[in-house]
Amino acid sequence: xxxxxxxxxxxxxxxxxxxxxxxxxxxxxxxxxxxxxxxxxxxxxxxxxxxxxxxxxxxxxxxxxxxxxxxxxxxxxxxxxxxxxxxxxxxxxxxxxxxxxxxxxxxxxxxxxxx
Amino acid sequence: xxxxxxxxxxxxxxxxxxxxxxxxxxxxxxxxxxxxxxxxxxxxxxxxxxxxxxxxxxxxxxxxxxxxxxxxxxxxxxxxxxxxxxxxxxxxxxxxxxxxxxxxxxx
Numbered sequence: 001x002x003x004x005x006x007x008x009x010x011x012x013x014x015x016x017x018x019x020x021x022x023x024x025x026x027x028x029x030x031x032x033x034x035x036x037x038x039x040x041x042x043x044x045x046x047x048x049x050x051x052x053x054x055x056x057x058x059x060x061x062x063x064x065x066x067x068x069x070x071x072x073x074x075x076x077x078x079x080x081x082x083x084x085x086x087x088x089x090x091x092x093x094x095x096x097x098x099x100x101x102x103x104x105x106x107x108x109x110x111x112x113x114x115x
Numbered sequence: 116x117x118x119x120x121x122x123x124x125x126x127x128x129x130x131x132x133x134x135x136x137x138x139x140x141x142x143x144x145x146x147x148x149x150x151x152x153x154x155x156x157x158x159x160x161x162x163x164x165x166x167x168x169x170x171x172x173x174x175x176x177x178x179x180x181x182x183x184x185x186x187x188x189x190x191x192x193x194x195x196x197x198x199x200x201x202x203x204x205x206x207x208x209x210x211x212x213x214x215x216x217x218x219x220x221x222x
Contacts, residue, residue, distance in 0.1 A: 013129035014122050017176045021121075021167065040181035048185060061185070062133050067125060069180035071209060073170075075152035076159060079213030094206075097180070105184045 005058060012063030016040070020068055033073050034096055040069035041101040045108025052112040069101075117164055121172045128176030141186050144179065145205055151178035152209040156216020 023032035044065040047055040074097050081090035135143035151174045158170050183205060190198035 009129060009133065010126040013176050014125045014172075017121070017125040017128070017172045020175060021171045024171070037180045040179075041184050044181040044185050048188065058133075062136075062182070063129060065181040066132060066179040067129055067176040069182075070171075070175040070178055071148040071180050071183060071205075072151035072155040072174050072178040072213070074180065075148075075209035075213035076155045076217070078210045079152070079156055079217050080159065082210070082214055083217050101180055101184050105181075105188060109188075 008059035009063040012059040013067040016064045016067030016069075020070060030077060030093065033070065033077065034093075034100060037069045037074065037097060038100040038104040040065045041104035042108035042111075043068070045105035045110075046112040047108075048105075049109045049112025051114075055112075117168060120168045124168050124173035125176040128173045132177050132179060132182070136182065141190070141201060144182055144186060145201070145208070148178045148183065148205055149208045149212045153212035153216040156213040156218075157220055159217050159220055 020033070020036040023036045026032060027035055044061055046052055047057075047061050047065070074093070077093050078090050081087070081093065132144075132147055135147050137143070139146070155170050155174045155178075158166055158174075161170075187198050187202055190201060
C-alpha cells in the first residue's frame with residue numbers, strides 16, 4: 001500500500017463526508033442524507049460496472065462513495081422515529097433509502113455499462 | 116479548528132472501515148455499521164460542533180450504505196438467501212443499536 005493510495009483514500013473520504021454535511025445543511029438533515037446515500041450508490045454502481053474498471057479504485061469506492069453515504073445516520077433517523085412513535089416517517093425513510101439506493105446502484109451500473 | 120478536527124475524524128473513520136472490511140469482509144462492514152449506529156445514537160442531542168466532527172465526519176465515514184449495497188449486489192449473484200439474511204441482519208441490528216444508543220443517550 002503506497003502513501004499515494006492512502007492519501008487519495010483519505011482525501012476522498014474527507015470530500016465525501018464534507019459533501020454529505022453540506023447536503024444536510026442545504027437540503028435539511030433527512031433529505032440531504034437521502035440524496036447523499038442515493039448519489040453514493042449511483043457512483044459505486046458506476047464503478048462496479050464492467051466498462052468502468054478505472055473508477056473501481058480504493059479512493060473512489062472506499063473513500064468517496066463510502067464516506068458520502070452513512071448507514072449510522074439512517075439507522076439513527078429510523079431509531080429516533082421509532083422512539084418517538086413516528087411510524088409513517090420511519091416507513092417513509094426506510095422505503096426511500098432501500099428503494100432509492102437499490103435503484104441508484106442499478107442505474108449507476110447500467111450507465112457505466114453503456115457504450 | 117473544527118475543519119481540522121473534521122478532516123482528522125473523517126480520515127480516522129475511513130481508515131477503520133477500510134481495515135475492518137478488508138480484513139473481515141461483510142462481517143467487518145456489519146460490525147462497523149452496527150457499532151456506528153449505536154455510537155451515533157448515543158450522540159443524539161449533543162451540541163453541534165461535537166456532533167459535526169464525531170457524528171458526521173467520524174462515525175459517518177466509518178459506516179457506509181454504498182459499501183453495503185455493493186456487498187449485497189455481490190452476494191445476490193452467489194446466494195439470494197445469504198443476501199437477504201445479511202440485509203435483514205444489518206437493518207435490524209443497526210436500527211436496534213441506534214434505538215438503544217438513543218435511549219442511553221449522553222445528552
